[in-house]
Amino acid sequence: MGVASRFILRRRGGKSWHWTDIVTWVWLIGGLIIMFGPAVWLTFSSFKTPAALAEFPPSILPxxxxxxxxxxxxxxxxxxxxxxxxxxxxxxxxxxxxxxxxxxxxxxxxxxxxxxxxxxxxxxxxxSFATENYTTPFTQFDFLRYLWNSVFVTVTATLITLIVNSMAAFALSKYEFKGRSLAMLIILATLMVPLSVIMVPLYSIISSLGLFNSLWGVILPTVATPTGVFILRQYMLTIPDELIDAARMDKASEWQIYWRIVLPLTAPALAVLAIFSVVWRWNDFLWPLIVLSRRELYTLQVGLSIYSGELNVQWHFILAMTVVTMIPVVLVFIFLQRFITTGIAGTGLK
Amino acid sequence: MSTTSLTDRLGSLLMAPVHLLMRIIDIPLRAVQKATGIGGMATVFLAPNMLIFGIFVLLPLVINFVYSMTGGTAFFLSERNFVGAEQYQRLFTCTNYLDPMSCQEDAFWAAVGNTFWFVILQVALMICVSLITALILNRDLAARSFWRAVFFFPVLLSPVVVGLIWKWILQRQGLLNFGLYQFGIEPYTWLTDRNWTFIATIGVSIWAHMGLYTLILLAGLQAIPKDLYEAAEMDGTKPARVFRRITLPLLAPNLLVVVVLALIKAVQIFDEVYVLTGGGPGTSTLYLTQYIYETGFASALRNPGLAAAASILMGLVLVVLTLIQLGIGQRGEKKGKR
Known part of the structure; x- marks a missing residue:
C-alpha cells in the first residue's frame, strides 16, 4: 500500500496536499465510475435471468x-x-x-x-450466469446472421477504403497535375456533407443502382472517406521523392511504385486509418437502417435497435447482444487506443 | 528466432495471392502508362476515389435541390412532378409566426426548436466538462495515459450501444432508480417524462462524446510552452490569473475549433437518441435528423420532397458553421507562420 499509494498520489516537488489535488482525484475517480460503470453494469445484467432482471432493487451479481x-x-x-x-x-x-x-x-x-x-x-x-441469454439469440434468432453481416460490411468496407483512399492520396501527394488543388478542395468540402443532408437523394441513387436491400449499398457510399485521404496524403508527403525517382530509373511502373514502395512506407498511417474505419463501419447505424429492410440483411446495430424497439422487449437477449456488439470496440480500445488517441490529438479529426 | 521466421513464412504465404493480383493489375496499367505517360497515371490513381465521391456524395448533393422542388411519394425522379417552392412554402406556413405549433409542419418546427436548445445546452455543458477534464489530465499525474483512456472509452462505443446502455440504466428497475432508492427516493419512469427525456439526451450525448473534445483540448494544453508557467510561478502569479492570462488565450484557437466541431456534430444528433427515446414522448426529443428520416422514409405519409427541403435548410446551417471553422483554421495557420 505504502509504495503504491505514494506512487499514485505523488505530486510535483512532494508538496503537501492542496485542495486542487482533492478535486483532481474526486474528478478522476468519479470519471472512472461514470465512464466504465454503465458498460460494466450492462455486462453484469446480461448474465441475469428474466426474473432477476425484473427485480427491484436489483442485485449486482446475477x-x-x-x-x-x-x-x-x-x-x-x-x-x-x-x-x-x-x-x-x-x-x-x-x-x-x-x-x-x-x-x-x-x-x-x-x-x-x-x-x-x-x-x-x-x-x-x-x-449463476445465464449463458442462454447469449446462446439463444444466436441459435434461435438471426443474430448470428447479423453478426456475419456486420463483420462482412466492416472488413470489406475497410479494405476498399484503404485501397481507394491510398491510391487517391498517392496521386494527390506525389504528382503535379492540373486540377490537383481542385480535387483536394472537393475532398475537403465533402468533409462537411454529412449523411443527414443527402440521405433522400442518396437513397434514390442506391435504389436505381439496384443496391437497395444489399450489403453493398451499405458499403459503397462510405468507402471514399475524405478523412482517410487527408491522413494518408499528409503521411505520404513525408516520403522522399528521391525514392520514387530511383524506382523510375529502374523501370518500375507507377503501379509498382505505389504497391511496392509507397504503400509499405505508409504502413503506420494505414494502420491508423484501418482502426478508424473498423470502428466507423462497425458502429454505422442510420444508413444501414435506411438501406436494409429485410431482416436477414440487418447488421448488428440495426438488428439490436429493431429488437429493442419492439413492444415487449426481451431485455435479457438485448443486453447479451449489446455486449457482443461492444466486444470488438472494447478490444480495439484495450489494444489500440494509444494509436487512436495520438491520431486524433495529431489531426483533430475523427 | 524460429518463431519469427515461421510467422514471416506464413505472412509471405498469405500475401502471395495478393502479390499475384497486383502483378496482374500491373499488366493493363503498364499499357495505360505507355499511352498517357507518367502524369496520366495520377488520374488513374485518383479515379476510383473520385468516382465514388461523385456518385455517392456530389451527385446526391446536386439532386437534393431538384428533389426539394418536386412532390409525390415516388422515389425515382422521373416519377416525381415539379412543384417549385411548394415544399419550402409548406415548411414555412404558419398562422402565427410566434407560435411554432400553429405551423402546418408543426413537427418540423418542434424538431428545429428541440435541436436549437439541445445544441446550445449540450455544446456549452460538454465544452465545460471537457475543458475541466483536460485541465485535470494536464496536471502532473501518474498513469496519465490510463486516465486519458478512461474518458475516451465511450467515444468508441456505437451510438446504438450507448442508447441501449442508458435505456437500461434509466428504466424503472434501472441503476439510477436503484441509486436514488438508497436515499429513499421512489423509483421513477424517467423516459416517459418530457423534461427528463430531453435532459437525458443531453447528458447521454455528453457522456458519449466528451472524450474526443477532451483529447483535442489536452493536445492544445500540452502545446503551451512550460517555461511560461515557470516564469509565472517565479513571479508568484495567482493560479486563477495564470489561467486567465496564459492558459485561456493560448488555448483559444483550439477551443474555438472544438466548439465549432461540437456544434456541427450536435446539429446532426440522431442515433443514440433514436434508440434511447425514439424521439418521444410526444415530440419532446424529436431532432432534425430524425424528422428528415421519418418524413423521407419511415412514416406512412412519407414525403421525400419535404424531407429534402428540410435537409437543405439543415445543410445551410452546417455550411455556415463549417465556413466559420475554416476561417478559424486559416487564421490559426497565419498566426503559426508568423
Missing part, C-alpha cells in the same frame, strides 16, 4: 434462487433458509404457502412437514 427435487414431490421445490423457534437455521424446501405460514420439508428427511412463518425465511440464492 443470482438465481436454488431449487431441489425432493422425494415424494413432482416439481422441484424452492429452497429457503428458515429460522427455527430455537434460534438455529435450517435449509428447507417450501411445499406450499397458506397465508403467512409456509409448509416446508427438510430435503434430506421429507417425511415431516415443518410450519414456518414467512417472515422467518429467506430464499437460498447462488451466483
Amino acid at each position: 443470482y438465481i434462487t436454488s431449487q431441489a427435487t425432493v422425494q415424494g414431490y413432482d416439481k422441484p421445490l424452492q429452497l429457503f433458509d428458515a429460522k427455527m423457534p430455537d434460534g438455529s437455521t435450517r435449509v428447507l424446501a417450501e411445499v406450499r404457502r397458506i397465508g403467512l405460514v409456509a409448509q416446508m420439508v427438510d430435503p434430506k428427511a421429507p417425511g415431516e412437514i415443518v410450519r414456518v412463518n414467512i417472515g422467518d425465511r429467506t430464499p437460498v440464492r447462488s451466483v
